[in-house]
Amino acid sequence: MMSTNITWHDSQVTKAERQKLHKHQSAILWFTGLSASGKSTLCVAIEKRLHEHGISTYILDGDNVRHGLNKGLGFSPEDRSENIRRIGEVSKLFVDAGVITLTAFISPYIKDRDTVRKLVETKEFIEIYVKCNIEECERRDPKGLYEKARNGEIKDFTGISAPYEEPLNPEIVIENDKQPIDVSVDQVINYLLEENYLC
Template structure:
C-alpha cells in the first residue's frame, strides 16, 4: 500500500495503563493455537466464564465467528490464512489497548504468522497457549465433521490433512486436552495469569 504521509496517528486521551488501573488488572492476549477439534474454543470460553466470575474484563475472538463477519471474504489458502491472522492480531491489539484480556481461538497453523502477531505486543502481553491434542483424537472428536470431508477431498487445504500445522516452539503454556480436564486446563491458565501478576 506504500507510505501514506497524509495519515496521522492520534494519541488517545486515556491510555492502556489508565484502563488497566480502572479494571484493576492488566491486559493481554491469550493466543490459543491448535488443530481443529483440539478444544480451543471450548477452553477459551470456559476461561472467559471463569474470568467473568473473577470480575475481569475479557472477550473471546473465535475463528469461525470472525469468518462470519470481519474475515468472511477470506478463504483457506496460505495467503488468506496469513491475512486472517494478521487482521486478528490487529483486532486483538485494540482489545489489549482497551484494557481487556482477549482470548483468541484460531488454528493459526504457521509459526511465522503467530510470531508476527507476537511482535505487535510488548513483552509479556502475548501469551501463546498451545492446545495440544493428537490428530487421531481430533479426528475422533471431529465436532463439525470437517476431518471426514477433508479425507474424502471435499475440503481442500485442511490443516493436519492437506495443509501443515507447525507446532509452537516455545509457547508460554501447553494444554494437553486429551489428558487434562477442562477445569484443570482453566486452572492452569488462571494460575499463570496470577503468577505473572496479570490478574
C-alpha cells in the first residue's frame, strides 16, 4: 500500500552546485541492447577512461542490481518494467548528485526506456544502443544463456522467446559487432565532449 503521509524535503545544495563541485555535467548513459552485446564491458571501459580524467561516475549493471535492490524480480514483462523503473529512479538520484551514471540493462521495451528519459531534464538521458546481431551475441554468450534459452531451460529470454524493441532515435548507436572496443569508447567520450558534458 502506498503511503500518503509523505512530503518532499528539499536540500540546500542544488544539482548545479554539485555539478560545479564535480566540474562536469551529470547525466544517465543508458546502454541498451541484447544479452552479450557488450553493454557491461563497454560501461567498464568508459568508466575507467572517465575516471582517469577526474570524472565522477558510477555503473549500475543489470546483473549486479539483481543481487540486491532488484533481487526479488523475475523476467516477466511486468518484472522487467519494474526493474527498469527502479533503476530509472536510482539513476535520477545519481544525476541530482552530479554524477555521470552508466547503466547496462537490456531494457527491451521502448516504453520503459522512454519512462526513464522523462524522469530527468532534457539532455540528461543519453540512450546508447549497443547494436550487435544475435548470431554474434550467441557466439560470445559468456554465460551460456542463449543455448539454455533455445533448449527451453530459460523462459522469457530476450531475442529468443521475448521481444527486444530497438531504439527509434538513440543519441548514440555503437556497432559493437563491427568495431573494436577502443573505437566504441572513443565514440562515447567524443559525444560527451562535443555536447559539453565534460569541461
